[in-house]
Amino acid sequence: MQINESHDLLTRAQHSMWKGHHYHGSYPFHTAEWLVIEGPLDRELFQKAVYLTLKEAKSLHWRALVQGEHVYRVDDVTIRKPSFVDLSQLDEEEILAWAEKEVEPAFNLESGHLYDYVFAHLGEQKYGLFFKAHHVALDGYAYGLMISRFIDYYQSLKNGTELKIKGFDHYEKFIAEEQRYLHSxxxxxxxxxxxxxxxxxxxxxxxxxxxxxxxxxxxxxxxxxxxxxxxxxxxxxxxxxxxxxxxxxxxxxxxxxxxxxxxxxxxxxxxxxxxxxxxxxxxxxxxxxxxxxxxxxxxxxxxxxxxxxxxxxxxxxxxxxxxxxxxxxxxxxxxxxxxxxxxxxxxxxxxxxxxxxxxxxxxxxxxxxxxxxxxxxxxxxxxxxxxxxxxxxxxxxxxxxxxxxxxxxxxxxxxxxxxxxxxxxxxxxxxxxxxxxxxx
CATH class of the missing domain: 3.30.559.30 (Nonribosomal peptide synthetase, condensation domain)
Incomplete structure (x- = not known):
């Protein structure tokens, strides 16, 4: 099979995580954040804000393609759909136990399954978002980027104003920067x-x-x-x-x-x-x-x-x-x-x-x-x-x-x-x- 010239090799970090995934399994590389929002949140607007953030985050939508000794990033993966759950009958300890259980299901790098997310009803004025990703896709700093963008989109949609934060980039600039460094x-x-x-x-x-x-x-x-x-x-x-x-x-x-x-x-x-x-x-x-x-x-x-x-x-x-x-x-x-x-x-x-x-x-x-x-x-x-x-x-x-x-x-x-x-x-x-x- 021929590789499209537009497909890039995995970055050094991604390739290391890919190797670790196949050596140690998926579970050690799972990361997850739990957001609780209390107050008069427009839930439909917030869900749309999360969708628009994911649509913008092209760096989360790829699959690993192995050919010979090389592993390529193929950017043809669609946005994953959310799940919805009612946790309003659980106390805080039970909710955290639920979240820890949600961390466990495996990801599949070859199919492009790199993240999952669940919207949770917690009460009349209380809403939750559980977001889980393979470490090949996100780290702590990147989670901060995502959450800040959720809020930015929500405020823009709610108030009819322009987005305040610069949009996400994809890998083009980085790939060139990494290659220059590697050969320096x-x-x-x-x-x-x-x-x-x-x-x-x-x-x-x-x-x-x-x-x-x-x-x-x-x-x-x-x-x-x-x-x-x-x-x-x-x-x-x-x-x-x-x-x-x-x-x-x-x-x-x-x-x-x-x-x-x-x-x-x-x-x-x-x-x-x-x-x-x-x-x-x-x-x-x-x-x-x-x-x-x-x-x-x-x-x-x-x-x-x-x-x-x-x-x-x-x-x-x-x-x-x-x-x-x-x-x-x-x-x-x-x-x-x-x-x-x-x-x-x-x-x-x-x-x-x-x-x-x-x-x-x-x-x-x-x-x-x-x-x-x-x-x-x-x-x-x-x-x-x-x-x-x-x-x-x-x-x-x-x-x-x-x-x-x-x-x-x-x-x-x-x-x-x-x-x-x-x-x-x-x-x-x-x-x-x-x-x-x-x-x-």
Missing amino acids: EKAEKDLDFWKANFSYEKAPKKRLKRKLKEPFSQGPRYEEVIDWPTQLQLNALATELKLPSALIVMAVMMSYLIKQSKDPQQCFGVPFMSRLGTSSMRIPCLVMNILPLRLGITGQENLKEIILLLTKRFAEIRPHQQSYFEQMRFVLEDFDPYENILFGPIVNWIPYPLPEHFEGCKLTKTTISAGPIEDFDTAITNKFVDGIERLYLAVDGHKELYDVPSLKAYWYDFMEMMKTWLAQPELVFEQLQIHKPLPE
């Missing part, structure tokens, strides 16, 4: 940097000593807003250091996980935005890039020194952030890419808060599934609460090692350490204590 001298130099700094004795090591039945799978999550007094302390220190308060939480979380592993050379997976370069900013697709970062502490650093050390590490790796972790895993020396899917615990920050209110309605977003987990991951998210931007901290754990109550206990163990350090910033790392060891 910079791409080679970037890989040389990662090989020099994360190979042999510097290669990322697994924290877990045990073998898991399913080493790459979904898992439970515990998420809660950081309390207001602690948020104020974070904000004050952030203002003093001229840094985002989320960066302080990241630095303390890395310190906490170093204490857990007892390895000062512990590596972390840290998301960056330059997977696709600037052309990705308006493409709802797989945008984020996970890169290894090693804090490399001595144990004698106080709180400010740990935070500034993290900013230094970011500055060291940022010039090389266009290298893809999917490719990098296979070029690092003394690093088994199949035994080590990523580079250690992921410490994520999602700094793009969605609006809390629109057109007289209140919007609440809950992440049901963020994709595959190897052990213990964390995510910091900026969200509006009563008009004030707050930090939420989520901890995710592998299902064979953790449940929601145990993750809650780790959440509070971390918070105790962070509060101690904020109250006594002169304490050095070695003086801090943790009380609940992670499973080994």
